[in-house]
Amino acid sequence: MTRTGPQKIPGAVLDLFFGNGQYSGSDMEVNCVAVHTTEGSTLVDYNGGAVAPTVTGVPDFARQRLVWHQHFDVDESARALVHASGQPATNTANCFQIELVGTCDPAMHTKWAKSGVQHVFWPEPPDWAVRDLAWLARWLHDQHGVPLTARPEWLPYPASYGASRVRMSQAEWSRFTGWCGHQHVPQNDHGDPGNLPIARVLAAAGAATAAPTTNVQEDDMPLTDDEIRKVAAAVADATWNWQVPIPRLNPDGNGYHFEDGRQGAYWPLVWGNIWSAQAERRDTALQAAVASLAGLLAGQHDGLTAEQVQEAVETAIQNKLVHVQVDIAGAPATPTAPKGV
DSSP, rough: OOOOOSSOOOOOOOOOOOOOOOOOOOOOOOOOOEEOOOBSOOOHHHHHHHOSEEEEEEEEEETTTTEEEEOOTBBBOOSSSSOOSSSOOOTTTTTTEEEEEBBHHHHHHHHHHHHHOOOOOOSSOOOOHHHHHHHHHHHHHHHHHSSOOOOOOOOOOOTSSSTOOOOOOHHHHOOOOOOEEEEGSTOOOOOOTTTTOHHHHHHHHHHHHOOTTTTOOOOOOOOOHHHHHHHHHHHHHHHHBBBBOOEEETSSSSEEEEHHHHHHHHHHHHHHHHHHHHHHHHHHHHHHHHHHHHHHHHHHHHTOOOOHHHHHHHHHHHHTTTTTOBBSSOOOOOBBOOOOO
């Protein structure tokens, strides 16, 4: 049988790879996964590979990630399941096997917690552990077609031990695809990984991508010179050639009008700044003119203060009732009808 698809998990550590030695396995095409827990807090050598799974997930608490140590190729049988003599296959039944360092035993979890042993209690894994297990599930789905489905019931340990109601028959096992636990595999009596929240894992896997985010830190790909030129040209076209109205000074020098045409998108910003500055200067000049007019009128009428005149003029201007032209030198002009704005 020819192994198809990638055989090494992206970013996996191969320090304990047994697939090219005494315990190398048989070729197969994986279509299911069996999950184990080591019931220990560290990585072990599996007796030189004699009882090794396909991969081991080792928690890196400092970096909050799982480090995958790969022991056999993906489409190569592992050795962590019991296979009774004369019985149907278990390890070689297209089964990818995962050992998760930690425990599913509540009693062990309590003991380790009291002793200060840092560990993962797999019935209640941290979010980062779920994330990285889900990443592997998605990768196996995308690269090898392993379904993102699972046995419906995962019993808590120790109820999961032995001949429980969730243990598959040989016929069920021969037809099975997807995810199961050691507790589900026939010919075996172990109850790991207990009530691992598999629905949570597979839900996360369904929403993930198969990019190797767990063990590999990838740098951003630099743009080529040609790509940089294309981006620059696109930005220039969008910035300098946007179709917008063009402001033109009226022939008589009084105000502006607009003409259609292509011009840089920055021009509205430039003209906006110009108009804003002109308006500010006009406001300042108008305030000075009103103050000057108020002083002149107040001096010609007894009992009338400059403040009263200024208030009346400003109110009239705001209400567009009168347009006053004032010589800043101090000579008031004749009021005229208001102009449009």
